[in-house]
Amino acid sequence: MNIEFPEISKRLLALSGATLIGLAALSACGTGDDTTGGGSDDTGSDATTAAEEAAEEDTATGDGLSPEAPLPAGSTVEIGDWTLSVGDVQLDATDAIMAENEFNTPPAEGNTLAMFTVDGTYNGTETGTLWLDxxxxxxxxxxxxxNCTNIVPNDIIDATEVTAGATSTGSSCAEIPADAEQTLIYVQDVWSFDGTVYYIEIG
Incomplete structure (x- = not known):
């Protein structure tokens, strides 16, 4: 954050017949101006520090287990036999999705079609399929x-079964309100019954 300080113009006063007392008084005024300037520098430093602290507080630092404590954008999560991350989030990809297939269904009035890419690494001992797990x-x-059911570019449905250590990727879609005030990515293990859901901020 840049803080502009007012520029102080100093005049040289020519005083006819000035006495030594007058010169001393003028010198004292100059010292007062310098002190004030020093105070302004301290204020600027305090303001900068406060802004940096506020920015740190805005950064997500939660455990991701609730919408109130999401993980930072770009975080990876472990679910089942997979390590997953979600990126390239487009909250309004309606035009791109509708152009992908003539049979795709448009969103309801007031909604948009969002699209995002899921990247995963399979950590299991057998085989896994990203969109099934x-x-x-x-x-x-x-x-x-x-899963808005429409066909999207690089559709996750086309992601094939992989073996241990292999990666898989694909895109999916979701229909959301166009005027949503808060949006997050959520990730869940299909085969888990403990109800754990991870929430991740959208970058």
């Missing part, structure tokens, strides 16, 4: 939305 969607103002 993980549920990924968008949480918008308290409502969860996933």
């Amino acid at each position: 993980a549920t990924v969607g968008i949480w918008a103002d308290g409502v969860m939305s996933e």
Whole structure:
């Protein structure tokens, strides 16, 4: 944050017949101006520090287990046999999705079609399929939305079965309100029954 300080113009006063007392008084005034300037520097430093602290507080530092404590954007999560991350989130990809297939269904009035990419590494000992093992969607103002059923570019449905240590990637979509005030990515293990859901900020 840049803080501009007012520029102080100093005049040289020519005083006819000035006495030594007058010169001393003028010198004292100059010293007062310098002290004030020093105080301004301290104020600027304090303001900068306060702004930096506020920015740190805005950064997500939660455990991701609730919408009130999401993980930072770009975080990876472990669910089941997968390590997952979600990126390239487009909250309004309606035009791109509708152009992908003539049979795609447009969103309801007031909604948009969001699209995002899921990247995963399979850590199991057998085989796994990304879209069968993980549920990924968008949480918008308290409502969860996933898999808008439309065909999207690089569709996650086309992601094939992989073996231990292999990676898999694909895109998916969700229909969300166009005027949603808060949106998060959420990730869940399809085969888990403990109800654990991870929430991640959208970068």
